[in-house]
Amino acid sequence: GAGVSQSPSNKVTEKGKDVELRCDPISGHTALYWYRQRLGQGLEFLIYFQGNSAPDKSGLPSDRFSAERTGESVSTLTIQRTQQEDSAVYLCASSLGGSRYEQFFGPGTRLTVL
């Protein structure tokens, strides 16, 4: 069956430009997460969506970062006015929610800000 997909797989942009990253979760998964992994570091939680509840945005590092999710489907993570420190792999994961916590990850989007 189809797993979590993310696009683009790689994105190179210039400092100051806006970027939009897309995540398509597994069908039927009500929970969706965004993480960031900088070089040599662990996964850093960014934002969590669960069904129609208000998202948990506590991990977003600045107001340049925002994310949306349409119902229980696709999600987009937007970074405005990108900075070099935004360079990282951005990972999306989905899970069934409820008491099913196991997350299924996409392959990630590697963002490079020049």
Added chain:
Amino acid sequence: DQQVKQNSPSLSVQEGRISILNCDYTNSMFDYFLWYKKYPAEGPTFLISISSIKDKNEDGRFTVFLNKSAKHLSLHIVPSQPGDSAVYFCAVMKGRGNQFYFGTGTSLTVIP
């Protein structure tokens, strides 16, 4: 402030031997613990989990041990196989699944 620590960035083990990966956490309120495996250029894949009401969970060659008093989690792989070579992340969760904290990962190399 790191909630989860994996103090060994790398580990090498001979094929057939046991691999032991360790993870320490800071908050005794964490109640669900997971291990993920990650190959290069791929997202992490779920491996095994344990809830705080247990101290051991086994799935084939993989066993996770939880020592709540020491706030310590470990993953045992036995026997280790070359295909197990990957980066292993531990993750902890508190509450209703809205936020997970991941360690920095341990790169395991299984030598044939």
